[in-house]
Amino acid sequence: MSNFRYIFGIFTLILAASVHGQVAKDSELYKVLKSKDSLLFDAAFNQCDVDTMESLFTEDFEFYHDKGGFTDGREAFLKPTRENCEKRDPEAPQYSKRILIEGSLEVYPLYKGEELYGAIQHGVHRFEFLNNRNEYQKGDIAKFTHVWMLNNGEWKIKRELSYDHHLMENKEPIMEVSVSQQILEKYEGSYISPQVGSVQIKKDAGNLLLVSEKMQAKLYPKSEDTFFMKERDVRFKFIQSDAGEVTKMQIIENDTVVDEAQREKS
Incomplete structure (x- = not known):
């Protein structure tokens, strides 16, 4: 219940801020x-610079994620990043990228009387x-909301919401076909992916x-051995041996095999 009150309070702040209107981009x-x-x-994504991240959050920072849940406190939020950065090979390329959608950023000032406080x-x-x-390869797209506080001339994030995560939409619809239950049963089982x-x-x-x-994710049949997601341009192709045994599942994005999940023997 307390988490709900915080989230409700943040959106109340957003509504209140809209009275002033968003500030101009210049x-x-x-x-x-x-x-x-x-x-x-x-x-967070390029430098693995946890000290800089720490300087941008208040100690009582709270993080709300629609998939990953609630994180209470700056240190609890930063702990997984610290651990991952310690294991990261500095010579290896970054595993993931964050790209701000051009034109999407909005800022609404928060005042108490005539004083700007956030x-x-x-x-x-x-x-x-x-x-x-x-x-x-393209991943999720999502919305974010930061509540910034201005204390002693320094801007820090006190609350963050990360929500509406969903996969990028397909450019063109793929025709769905009907396959037998026997074919579907053949693909059932456990697979091991290097990535997930x-x-x-x-x-x-x-x-x-x-x-x-x-x-x-639900996978829809494109053919007897290939399935697809409606939310994103990704296909899943089941590979069989000469004996007709399913050995692996290929994940194909933008006509490129991006991962191969080996089937575990039962």
């Missing part, structure tokens, strides 16, 4: 917070990740259901 406040946004995500920053960003060929780990494939009312630790 205003000093907009430019300052846009530069802070760039600094934050560069530190601001609401809202925008849309998308993500890309490395496939097994070291090529970047264990993946389960199950029958689901004439389609297949892909289930992993971090996601669940």
Whole structure:
């Protein structure tokens, strides 16, 4: 219940801020917070600079994510990043990228009387990740809202919401076909992906259901051995041996194999 009150309170702030209206994109406040946004995500995704990230959050920072849940406190939020950065090979390319959608950033000032004490920053960003060929592929697109507080001349994020995560839409619709239950049953089982780990494939009312630790997606038949997602231009092709045994599942994006999940023997 307390988490709901916080979220409701943040959106109340947004509504209150809209009374003043968003600031112009050539205003000093907009430019300052846009530069802070760039600094934050560069530190998180490009530099693995946890110290810079720490300087941009209040100690009582709270993070709300529509898939990953609630994180209470700056240190709890930064701990996974610290651990991942310690393991990261500085010579290796960054695994993922964050790209701000051009024109999406908005800033709304927060006043108490005539005094500026904070601001609401809202925008849309998308993500890309490395496939097994070291090529970047499109990932989720999402909205974000930052509540910035101005204390002693320093801007810091007190609350962050990350929401409406969804996969990029297909450019062209793919025709769905009907396949037999016998074919669907042949693909059921456990697969191991180098990128996401264990993946389960199950029958689901004439389609297949892909289930992993971090996601669940319905796969629709394009042909007897190839399935697709409606939310994103990704196909899943099941590879069989000469004996007709399913050995692996290829994940294909933009006509490129980006991952191969080997089927586990039962």
